[in-house]
Amino acid sequence: MAKKILLKIDNVSYRYADAEKDDYVLKDISFDFECGKVYAIKGKSGSGKTTLLSLISGLEKDYEGSITFNGKELRKIDLDLYRSRDIGIVFQSYNLLPHMSAMENIILSMDISKVKVPDKKKRAIELMESVGLDETQKDRRVLKLSGGEQQRVAIARSLSYNPEMLLADEPTGNLDKETENEILKIFKDLAKKENKCVVIVTHSENVCKQADVIYELKKKKAK
Amino acid sequence: MYILKNALVSIWRNKGRNLLIGIIILVIACSSSVTLAINNSSNSLIESYKNKYEVLATLGVNRENMMGEFDPNNKDNSREDMMNKFSSASKISIEDIEKYADSKYVKSYYYTISTGVNAEDLEAASASSSSEGNDRGFPGGGRGGMGGGMNFTNATSGDFTIKGYSSIEAMNEFIDGRYKISSGEVSEDFDSMDCIINSELATLNEMSVGDTITIIDAEDDSKTYELTVTGIFEEANEDSNTMSMFSDSVNTIITNSNVLAKMMTANSDLVVSTSPTFVLTSDEVVDNFSSELTEKGLSENLMVETNLDQVEGATKTISNVKNFAVTFLVITLIIGTVVLLVINMINIRERKYEIGVLRTIGMKKMAVSMQFLSELIIVAFVFLLLGAGIGSIISVPVSNSLLENEITSSQEEMSNIQGNFGKGNMGERPDSGQENRGNKMPGNLDKFNGVTTVQVFDSINAVVDFKVLGELLALGMLITVISGISTMVSIQRFSPLTILKERS
Numbered sequence A: 001m002a003k004k005i006l007l008k009i010d011n012v013s014y015r016y017a018d019a020e021k022d023d024y025v026l027k028d029i030s031f032d033f034e035c036g037k038v039y040a041i042k043g044k045s046g047s048g049k050t051t052l053l054s055l056i057s058g059l060e061k062d063y064e065g066s067i068t069f070n071g072k073e074l075r076k077i078d079l080d081l082y083r084s085r086d087i088g089i090v091f092q093s094y095n096l097l098p099h100m101s102a103m104e105n106i107i108l109s110m111d112i113s114k115v116k117v118p119d120k121k122k123r124a125i126e127l128m129e130s131v132g133l134d135e136t137q138k139d140r141r142v143l144k145l146s147g148g149e150q151q152r153v154a155i156a157r158s159l160s161y162n163p164e165m166l167l168a169d170e171p172t173g174n175l176d177k178e179t180e181n182e183i184l185k186i187f188k189d190l191a192k193k194e195n196k197c198v199v200i201v202t203h204s205e206n207v208c209k210q211a212d213v214i215y216e217l218k219k220k221k222a223k
Numbered sequence B: 001m002y003i004l005k006n007a008l009v010s011i012w013r014n015k016g017r018n019l020l021i022g023i024i025i026l027v028i029a030c031s032s033s034v035t036l037a038i039n040n041s042s043n044s045l046i047e048s049y050k051n052k053y054e055v056l057a058t059l060g061v062n063r064e065n066m067m068g069e070f071d072p073n074n075k076d077n078s079r080e081d082m083m084n085k086f087s088s089a090s091k092i093s094i095e096d097i098e099k100y101a102d103s104k105y106v107k108s109y110y111y112t113i114s115t116g117v118n119a120e121d122l123e124a125a126s127a128s129s130s131s132e133g134n135d136r137g138f139p140g141g142g143r144g145g146m147g148g149g150m151n152f153t154n155a156t157s158g159d160f161t162i163k164g165y166s167s168i169e170a171m172n173e174f175i176d177g178r179y180k181i182s183s184g185e186v187s188e189d190f191d192s193m194d195c196i197i198n199s200e201l202a203t204l205n206e207m208s209v210g211d212t213i214t215i216i217d218a219e220d221d222s223k224t225y226e227l228t229v230t231g232i233f234e235e236a237n238e239d240s241n242t243m244s245m246f247s248d249s250v251n252t253i254i255t256n257s258n259v260l261a262k263m264m265t266a267n268s269d270l271v272v273s274t275s276p277t278f279v280l281t282s283d284e285v286v287d288n289f290s291s292e293l294t295e296k297g298l299s300e301n302l303m304v305e306t307n308l309d310q311v312e313g314a315t316k317t318i319s320n321v322k323n324f325a326v327t328f329l330v331i332t333l334i335i336g337t338v339v340l341l342v343i344n345m346i347n348i349r350e351r352k353y354e355i356g357v358l359r360t361i362g363m364k365k366m367a368v369s370m371q372f373l374s375e376l377i378i379v380a381f382v383f384l385l386l387g388a389g390i391g392s393i394i395s396v397p398v399s400n401s402l403l404e405n406e407i408t409s410s411q412e413e414m415s416n417i418q419g420n421f422g423k424g425n426m427g428e429r430p431d432s433g434q435e436n437r438g439n440k441m442p443g444n445l446d447k448f449n450g451v452t453t454v455q456v457f458d459s460i461n462a463v464v465d466f467k468v469l470g471e472l473l474a475l476g477m478l479i480t481v482i483s484g485i486s487t488m489v490s491i492q493r494f495s496p497l498t499i500l501k502e503r504s
Ligand SMILES: Nc1ncnc2c1ncn2[C@@H]1O[C@H](COP(=O)(O)OP(=O)(O)O)[C@@H](O)[C@H]1O
Pocket: A016, A017, A018, A019, A025, A043, A044, A045, A046, A047, A048, A049, A050, A051, A052, B501
């Protein structure tokens, strides 16, 4: 069956506002993302992977070219709603609220998305179990969790409101190989069983090998 | 809903920061509630002063108008001419007074009538060194030096001045303490043929309470009246620069207006001077009343004078305290707002990351602003209440000590008045037959007794009442919201991406 293109990046170029006139971080990028597949975006450090992810997640709108989600141009939709429901983002630096517990962080995301979940606590616990967090960690403040644990909380949070697309910025960077595989299995299951579109930014060969499609970003030479 | 839940969690998890904001609000609330309490008790003190000092209107000579009729270069205008003119121009009959008093602006009225008389077997104190008939025609010089009255020399001669009051209320000199009963009392019966005399006159003639005196119409020897002395009064001699050995009122026989009415009936040519006092409904109707009198034919040589300046003078100290309180309050609020604003700005810098996270997981700008503002409002509300509580405890002693003098002096004054009339209790008076004249009757002297005193006490004890609390909460919330607006503006401006980048 023909896979539906969920997100389309068409000829996108981007440079930071404070950069010089033709100092583009991203230049003429065109990627398609379909449901039911795992994508790996690889590239060296500084090649613009995180930048691309912020464009996709609608945090940055001043790009050239077009990015469409379900056929709609990102610049024209309610990006808050888009971020809170359609896509789940796992940031490189996790971006959790430090004064809240793992549980509270996950429930807050569900609250913001306004998605109907009958028992938010129960769902949060299930999600945390699925990413390998145990009981003792769920009520501890995020600040008191290790980097790897915070990353799992971030993954659980991004899945909590059941988004169509999952974006993860080096989600396994702080994990050992064994857990990396566990997490990858979760991502693959999401794509295969639940027909989600999973995009993983990485420089891990292991992740690339298990992905369905690999896109590569080349670092632009300065000047 | 989740916004509120989030706000509460956030407040609790950032206790230190919120405590700091709270303490600042507490201090502002404390000092504001004290100043508000002072302001409120000043207001009620001023109010009770205003109640005590009713708005009184008297008729005074319009010197400007009167002088205008004289040519200063014309030497023919003798002093006597002028006096006669004064005297005739300002003549007011009882009928006039009743006509003027029939006004919606007038609550009640009273008056004094005086004229010169002679007396049988009664030696007048030699007034050689004091000016002739000094007291005569001064009837309105009353309550606390209130202006008014007609300062013209009565054309009638006679050794004595007889002065009749229409009611207890008219007896200004006794109310303000210039005259004080030393033996006997002021007769309660305003239809009687009773009188009271100066103690100096009593000593000179060896008279005491219960004696009678016979007065003779100065113009017509055949008309005599017998008066019973019910009391002897002393005049407090305040201006010691008078060269006289006697007080001004030494030759004044005080009685009720009905005695004079009888004299006027018997001798229609009798020249009397009358001085009405109108109790007005409020200080706002003075101008209306004045123009009404002009319409009713008040001579243009007379004009309405009021005691408003005097009331203002009496409340001046309190007004100063009140103004200070208000100024202090304004300064506190301004400083408080600025401090809160700065703290909020620092706060927002600290919480940039939090804002960034909330925005990246899709929370709307407005929702984030709402959460931050509700955190501020909840903290402010709790500490405002706490501050108001502490403030109310300390504001009682503070405002009491600030306004102490005002309170006690007003209380003392009340109790003194009774003594001036020579009574233990002026409140329980039988209604006299004068009520049919539409006058405010002696029973109304209650006003000078307990009522005002009780009011004063009440207002001081209830300084931090619900009104103050409400005002405080409103003010506190106002400055909280004003200072919170900086938060809102920052949140609207922040781009989540930059915030998150800044962190890493
Ligand atoms: N806010 C910014 N302003 C200007 N340049 C930036 C900013 N953020 C990142 N860059 C630059 O953009 C390039 C790409 O960064 P990034 O997307 O974070 O790379 P990656 O995630 O692939 O390591 C880098 O050269 C970086 O210096």
